[in-house]
Amino acid sequence: MLASGFSVLTIGLLWLADERVTHVTVPPDGKAAESRLINVVKSERTTPEYRADAMRNLAIVGSKQAVPALAEWLYDERTSHMARYALEPIPDPAVDDALREALGKAKGKVRIGLMSSIGVRRDAKAVPLLAKFLSDADAEAAGAAARALGSIGTAEAAKALQGALDSVAPENSTMLLNLCEGILRAAERLAAAGDQKSARALYDRLLKVPKLPRHVRTAAMQGLVSLTGEKQ
Incomplete structure (x- = not known):
């Protein structure tokens, strides 16, 4: 048509x-x-x-x-x-x-x-392939992979993002922000799919990042508040 x-x-x-x-x-x-x-x-x-x-x-x-x-x-x-x-x-x-x-x-x-x-x-089959790029020497490719994984927003994608967040160098502020953006996206996707537990875990994980940029902290806290509102 x-x-x-x-x-x-x-x-x-x-x-x-x-x-x-x-x-x-x-x-x-x-x-x-x-x-x-x-x-x-x-x-x-x-x-x-x-x-x-x-x-x-x-x-x-x-x-x-x-x-x-x-x-x-x-x-x-x-x-x-x-x-x-x-x-x-x-x-x-x-x-x-x-x-x-x-x-x-x-x-x-x-x-x-x-x-x-x-x-x-939101191709879930692409998660393993995208996850490999999270440690790519090309910073733009690594950042694009983080954002794409967040948009896919499955539990597997979220796990890959959390793993990369655990290993990213604190001084690599650009990649840190890309990973935070990806995790925020993934949390939204998971919450929309009804998996509030996993979404909450992602927001909590972000809030534990040392020297987290203010706008990321605000977004994570707002995400937690929205989950509380949905629960009520």
């Missing part, structure tokens, strides 16, 4: 010999539109601008069928963002498989973006 008010997809598509993909109107039927958009993404004749437009539209009409074509563009820093944008809303586990596979191979900013998407999708 197309989104409400989304009756016509206009993308770059002109299949003429030796021509680059430029412009045509795609029929409003969901499956037909998706098939045409996938062809645009895959074609070597598509300009970068129209490939990005096709990916943007696949975020609306895309299904499992679009995943392989989009996944091919996850590794290029120039296209990874739009490929992830298209993949994130697709309700199929094939997306999570593709993101995890890419994360295991990607580097730099692409890798950080992949962690963000995995966190958005």
Whole structure:
């Protein structure tokens, strides 16, 4: 089904010999539109601008069928963002498989973006892979992993975050803040899932951190208060 008010997809598509993909109107039927958009993404004749437009539209009409074509563009820093944008809303586990596979191979900013998407999708299967990055020499990657684990917010993710918090050097203030943010996120997820005991344990753990930044301490205390209110 197309989104409400989304009756016509206009993308770059002109299949003429030796021509680059430029412009045509795609029929409003969901499956037909998706098939045409996938062809645009895959074609070597598509300009970068129209490939990005096709990916943007696949975020609306895309299904499992679009995943392989989009996944091919996850590794290029120039296209990874739009490929992830298209993949994130697709309700199929094939997306999570593709993101995890890419994360295991990607580097730099692409890798950080992949962690963000995995966190958005709350892929519990990615927890072991993300946990390995908590001790990565790349501070940005380690921080992104902490935030993604917090967004996933399972008991396993929380355990990984607590383990990293126990071993982080006190002078590593940036990573400390990233871990605190991840733990706060995880506590919220666990509380929302009804696991108040685990959420409370996370807030209590944060409050035991020496020289905890004021805003983190405030957030943890507010979290504890909210749990008390829910209990009442």
